Amino acid sequence: MSYCVAIETMLSEEKKALHKNYHDKYYGFAIHDDNELFCRLVLEINQAGLSWETILKKEASFRKAYSNFDIKKVANYTEKDSERLLADAGIIRNRLKVNAAIENAKTILTLQAEFGSFEKWLEHHRPKTKEEWVKLFKKTFRFTGGEIVNEFLMSIGYLPGAHSENCPVYKQILREKPMWMKK
Numbered sequence: 001m002s003y004c005v006a007i008e009t010m011l012s013e014e015k016k017a018l019h020k021n022y023h024d025k026y027y028g029f030a031i032h033d034d035n036e037l038f039c040r041l042v043l044e045i046n047q048a049g050l051s052w053e054t055i056l057k058k059e060a061s062f063r064k065a066y067s068n069f070d071i072k073k074v075a076n077y078t079e080k081d082s083e084r085l086l087a088d089a090g091i092i093r094n095r096l097k098v099n100a101a102i103e104n105a106k107t108i109l110t111l112q113a114e115f116g117s118f119e120k121w122l123e124h125h126r127p128k129t130k131e132e133w134v135k136l137f138k139k140t141f142r143f144t145g146g147e148i149v150n151e152f153l154m155s156i157g158y159l160p161g162a163h164s165e166n167c168p169v170y171k172q173i174l175r176e177k178p179m180w181m182k183k
Ligand SMILES: [Zn+2]
Pocket: 003, 004, 023, 162, 163, 164, 167, 168, 169, 170
């Protein structure tokens, strides 16, 4: 069942509202802010092994814990910050995921220096197949396996498949000419 359809079958109104907000306003839409791109990448990494719902519920705590995903700030985190994050019950306390966020922030700083922005780095490398993107992400970032890379790129419109074609949001996204549509 696609995400678009699954939401409609959710029984709890609270749960439905949480997913609907993400589905209607964020999922599959382009992001033009590097810190927000970094945020999405970190959230997708943190989802590994967990439900997206868990991540959505914790998003505000994630933002608070990770300096609202300010890439420069996260790249400069010290051992003390890692310990603080690993003690924060509001986020996912996993050393590999915490380290990946910090190391990936450092990597994005170098991409920004070389390409102008993280977004420009993504633009520079498109179009690519899912497999090619996974290869590139694996050699560039930490903790970026196939599923994480696919979800991240679908969620920001670089790969198709976020919405089913009969979903109203699909038409809305088409009007914005997503990256996956461009030649
Ligand atoms: Zn949809």
